[in-house]
Amino acid sequence: MPPETRFITRFAAEPPQGPLPTGRWAATLQAEFLAACLRVDAEDEDLGEPGEIQWYPDRTWWGRTYVPATARTSSGFELFGYVSFLPGDPHAEGADQEPSGFESSADFTPETAEQNPDWKLDLCEDVVGGWRGEQGHRAAMTLVWGRPLVRGGAIVTAELADLAVDQCALLDDRFTLLAPDDYRGDFLDIKLFSVRGEELASESLYEEDDADEG
Numbered sequence: 001m002p003p004e005t006r007f008i009t010r011f012a013a014e015p016p017q018g019p020l021p022t023g024r025w026a027a028t029l030q031a032e033f034l035a036a037c038l039r040v041d042a043e044d045e046d047l048g049e050p051g052e053i054q055w056y057p058d059r060t061w062w063g064r065t066y067v068p069a070t071a072r073t074s075s076g077f078e079l080f081g082y083v084s085f086l087p088g089d090p091h092a093e094g095a096d097q098e099p100s101g102f103e104s105s106a107d108f109t110p111e112t113a114e115q116n117p118d119w120k121l122d123l124c125e126d127v128v129g130g131w132r133g134e135q136g137h138r139a140a141m142t143l144v145w146g147r148p149l150v151r152g153g154a155i156v157t158a159e160l161a162d163l164a165v166d167q168c169a170l171l172d173d174r175f176t177l178l179a180p181d182d183y184r185g186d187f188l189d190i191k192l193f194s195v196r197g198e199e200l201a202s203e204s205l206y207e208e209d210d211a212d213e214g
Contacts, residue, residue, distance in 0.1 A: 006161065006163055007133060007134055008131075008133060008139065008160060008163070008165065008180055008183060009131050009133075009139070009165070009180055010163070010164070010165045010166070011165070011166055011167075012061055012131070012141070012166070012178065012179075012180070013059040013060060013061040013166065013178035013179075014059065014060040014061070015059075015168070016057035016058050016059065016168065016171060016176070017058060017060065017065075018058060019171070020055045020056070020057070020171060020172055020174070021055045021067065026053075026055065029055070029067055029069070029083045030053055032083040032102050032104040033053060033069050033071075033081060033082075033083050033104055033106065034050065035104060036081055036083075036104035036105055036106035037050055037071075037079050037081070037106045039106070040079070040106050040107060040108055042108070045075075045077070045108075045110075046075050047073050047075055047077050047079070047108055048073040048074035048075030048076070048077065049073060049074045050071040050072075050073050050079055051071055051072045051073065051074070052071065052072075053069050053070070053071045054069065054070045054071065054174070055067060055068070055069055055174075056068040056069065056070075056145040056146075056171075056174045056175065056176045057145075057168060057171045057174060057175060057176040058176070059143070059168075059176050059177070059178045060087065061128070061129070061141065061178050062129065063086065064084045064085065064086060064087075064101075065084060065085055065086075065087045065099075066082050066083075066084045066128065066143055066176070066178065067082060067083050067084070068080075068081070068082040068124065068143060068145035068176055069081060069082060069083065070124060070145075072112075073108075076110070076112070077108045077109065077110055078108065078109050078110075078111075078112050079106055079107070079108050080106065080107060080108070080109065080124040081104065081105045081106030081107060081126070082104065082105055082126065082128075082143060082145075083102060083103070083104045084102070084103050084104070084105075084128075085099040085100065085101055085102045085103070086099060086100050086101040087099055088100065105126060107126075113149055119149055119203075120148070120149050120150050120192070120200070120201035120202075120203065121146055121147075121148055121149060121156075121190055121192060121201050121203045122146045122147050122148075122149055123144060123145075123146040123190060123203060123205065124144070124145050124146055125142050125143060125144045125145075125205055126142070126143050127140045127141065127142050127143075127181075128141055128142070128143050128178070129141040131180050133183065133184075137183060137184050138183070139180035139181060139182065139183035140180070140181045140182045140183075141178065141179070141180055141181075142178070142179060142180070142181040142182075142188065142205075143176070143177070143178050144158060144176070144177040144178070144179065144188070144190060144205070145174070145175065145176040145177070146174070146175065146190075147173055147174050147175070148170070148173065148175075148192050148200070148201060149201075150192070150200055150201055152194050152200055153170055153192040153193065153194060153200055153201070154169065154170060154193065154194055154195040155167055155168065155169045155170065155192075155193050155195075156168050156170065156175040156177065156190060156191065156192050156193070157177075157190070157191050157193065158177045158179035158188050158189070158190055159188065159189045159190075159191060160179070160180060160181070160183060160186050160187070160188055160189075161186040165179045165180055165188075166178060166179035177190070181205065187204065187205060187206050188204070188205050189202055189203070189204050189205075190202070190203050190204075190205065191203075
């Protein structure tokens, strides 16, 4: 095969390793996520009380597992963020088997899918690290999670300059990606495909910013 013309990390994160959180594990993650929500700078807004937390598929990168979450509040806002942790070694004994090193992050937005009927994908994102490429150029390793708002989808991809850099099969109609973004002037597009490979939706993480500049 000829050399690659675009040298960029691809499929850097492990695929989801388990089902969506339930039971005691969900309660552990909930405590971490709600603690992050309490630290959110509300900017003089009354965020209200968080409702039921929606969890998204896990992704592991550089030894940390990320489990994203969203929750609507009683004031109509959406809280979004993630809980990350060291997953532990299933072959070890005692405490080394258990997840540790929990960290959490949260923010809020007034923009919801119900207020934007033109959306085809409901997306959240947060930068969780960096990747250094050629000539010192850096990519922002970005966690992207959400759900499709159109029917028939089976898998979601992240594309950078038309090059697929990550993908995730829908799990309970939700997905999580972890992919390089903002690299050498290129930005991520998130695309939804059917089981037959038909493109059903495409959203740029920067579409709103682009429109404002226009």
